Amino acid sequence: MRYDNPELRERLAAEYVLGTMPPRVRRRFEQLIATDPGLARIVGDWADRLLPLDQAVPATEPPARVWRAIERRIAGDAVLSATPTADFSWLRSLALWRALAAGAGAAIVGLVLYIVVLAGHAPQPTVVAILGGHGGEPGWIAVTGPQSGQVTFAAVAPQPEPTRHDFELWAVAGGPPRSLGLLPQHPGTTATLRMTQLPPRGGVLAVSLEPPGGSATGLPTGTVLYQGKVLTGSP
Amino acid sequence: VKSDERGILAGSDLVLQQLIRASARRDRAAFAALYARTSSKLFAIALRIMRQREWAEDVLQESFVGVWQRAGDYDPARGSAIGWLVTIVRHCAIDQQRRRGRRPEGRSAPEEVLTALAAPDSADSAAGLRALQRCLDELDQQPRRAVLLAYCYGLTREELAARLGVPLGTVKSWLRRSLERLQKCLEG
Secondary structure (H helix, E strand, O other): OOOOOHHHHHHHHHHHOOOOOHHHHHHHHHHHHHHHHHHHOOOOOHHHHHHHHHOOOOOOOOOOHHHHHEEEHHHHOOEOOOOOHHHHHHHHOOHHHHHHHHHHHHHHHHHHHHHHHOOOOOOOOOEEEEEOOOOEEEEEEEEHHHHOOEEEEEEEOOOOOOOOOEEEEEEEOOOOOEEEEOOOOOOEEEEEEEEOOOOOOOOOEEEEEEEEOOOOOOOOOOOOOEEEEEEOOOO | HHHHHOOHHHHHHHHHHHHHHHHHHHOOOHHHHHHHHHHHHHHHHHHHOOHHHHHHHHHHHHHHHHHHHHHHHHHHHHOOHHHHHHHHHHHHHHHHHOOOOOOOOOOOOOOHHHHHHHOOOOOOHHHHHHHHHHHHHHOOHHHHHHHHHHHHOOOHHHHHHHHHOOOHHHHHHHHHHHHHHHHHHHHH
């Protein structure tokens, strides 16, 4: 199907907002929206067009337990805080993500080139770890910065897993794995933590698939889908 | 669409945009404020689709966890903040409804929505409401019912076909034509 036909784009956006798209079609369409700002605008226009239909609904106070449950589920994010900063705008460059999606090997070269080219601009970020999947494709890349003593994790590949899961990052360096928090899932989003939280150089970072909000046991409960060695830092 | 014509919560949309942006920076206080401002409206929208309070609570919870995770995706250039939030909640409700299987028949009457639409509400949102009302009035009765049942009550195309007693293909073409006509009418 061609997605550059204006009428088709309009029709799909309208059906998306109306809610009548079959679930599988909708997931595919959501991936398109994520990479096509023009399409996202058409969707936004439709959402606003039909919004008056919600005016008629009398507001109803939800019970307090709903907010408590939400707070519990987002608590895992406490360690990793997403901090997109100006210095790291290149980490969110769409071109870069497309390059990364195109091929893992070429992508790593591209990333390193990016870092070299931008070294004068950003405070010389170096790659701390590349978290690869079983097929070798990178899921997250960790680089130093934006401030000294910090390390930023950037999601580089769209996750095929259903969104009802979270990806939890673990430090593995002798003894039981230690949770470092939840990783951002959408390509171009980043999360930052302190370098001292990572295992020493040579230690392993692993990413497991966990229920929303992260593992409830404090240990990985799901499959480890990505891992990588810590490449820099004190040995 | 200008912000003052958007209807629901129009005046406060700028505030919501700021709260979403702050939530993307993992600002919990801003996220709590976003919930406080929007949850009663969004809960009502979930409840209209789910019918059962407990199920609507699940939808609200899922939706806000999703908002926390995807706050960075929101871009004001792509439409209002409330429109973005409502779309997340409605899709989440429709998904859960699908998983829970067929809903009981009855109750949901699209005419109620139209009547409520016609009722005078806050002055700032009246223009958007009137325009949509007028354009909905121009649709034929059955296609209009299909649009309203889908949007307000989350009926799938299959459920619409059963409910309105027509083949699936008819529902699809009704929806398609109605949306085209609505767009032309609202932009005309």
